Amino acid sequence: MRLRKVKNLEKRMERLEHLLLKKKTIRFKEVFGNGNPVIAEFGIGRGEFLLEMARRRPEKNFFGVERVDSVLLQAMEKVEKETNIRYLLANVEDLEGVIPENSLSGLFLNFSDPWPKKKNRKRRLTHREYLELYDIWLQENSQVQLKTDSPILFTSSIEEISQSGHLLEDVTLNIEESPAYEDNIRTEYEERFTAQGHPIYALRFRSKKVKS
Numbered sequence: 001m002r003l004r005k006v007k008n009l010e011k012r013m014e015r016l017e018h019l020l021l022k023k024k025t026i027r028f029k030e031v032f033g034n035g036n037p038v039i040a041e042f043g044i045g046r047g048e049f050l051l052e053m054a055r056r057r058p059e060k061n062f063f064g065v066e067r068v069d070s071v072l073l074q075a076m077e078k079v080e081k082e083t084n085i086r087y088l089l090a091n092v093e094d095l096e097g098v099i100p101e102n103s104l105s106g107l108f109l110n111f112s113d114p115w116p117k118k119k120n121r122k123r124r125l126t127h128r129e130y131l132e133l134y135d136i137w138l139q140e141n142s143q144v145q146l147k148t149d150s151p152i153l154f155t156s157s158i159e160e161i162s163q164s165g166h167l168l169e170d171v172t173l174n175i176e177e178s179p180a181y182e183d184n185i186r187t188e189y190e191e192r193f194t195a196q197g198h199p200i201y202a203l204r205f206r207s208k209k210v211k212s
């Protein structure tokens with residue numbers, strides 16, 4: 001994500017405080033004022049995808065996490081009347097204890113940073129340590145969806161997901177040709193890569209609970 005210097009960042013963030021959650025244990029029912037299912041996206045960038053989801057699915061709540069403040073601000077400034085969307089400025093790796101157990105009903109990972117060097121593979125959002133966290137945060141059998149243009153991230157995700165005992169679904173090397181994604185909403189990065197002629201890879205898997 002190319003970073004632009006943003007003027008009056010703090011003031012503009014303050015104005016949108018009602019959309020921004022604090023980095024402490026989140027009580028989603030209180031936040032949204034209802035018990036509707038909560039769907040998350042980690043690494044929302046400028047947020048078009050999640051906002052479009054919120055517009056199409058008013059019966060669900062949407063929760064976006066982004067670690068760069070100037071980027072998150074641009075996402076929040078797009079919100080108009082939607083009441084079913086909230087944001088958190090954070091790195092996903094710091095969210096243990098912030099997102100409650102079994103509080104999420106779905107998760108999107110869209111064009112997550114691929115971290116191509118092997119020494120950085122633990123930072124990929126589909127590394128097994130993240131998958132363990134997702135299994136804690138997600139209700140059992142919730143859907144996680146990954147889209148990427150990166151063969152490295154895609155291949156390593158398939159390995160991590162299957163080696164950690166999750167069942168892969170709807171794996172495709174070209175989202176445009178897969179009926180499983182016919183209602184696909186393109187993200188900002190996806191628009192860019194598609195225009196450049198790159199195929200978009202996608203997969204889904206289901207969260208599981210460790211049985212004691």
Ligand SMILES: C[S@@+](CC[C@H](N)C(=O)[O-])C[C@H]1O[C@@H](n2cnc3c(N)ncnc32)[C@H](O)[C@@H]1O
Nearest residue numbers: 001043044045066067091092110111187188189
């Ligand atoms: C390549 S961009 C993709 C943005 C958007 N999802 C899209 O598809 O257009 C990745 C975004 O994820 C954010 N990000 C990467 N790792 C993150 C992490 N660990 N926690 C929170 N945000 C993260 C980056 O700051 C960046 O905005």
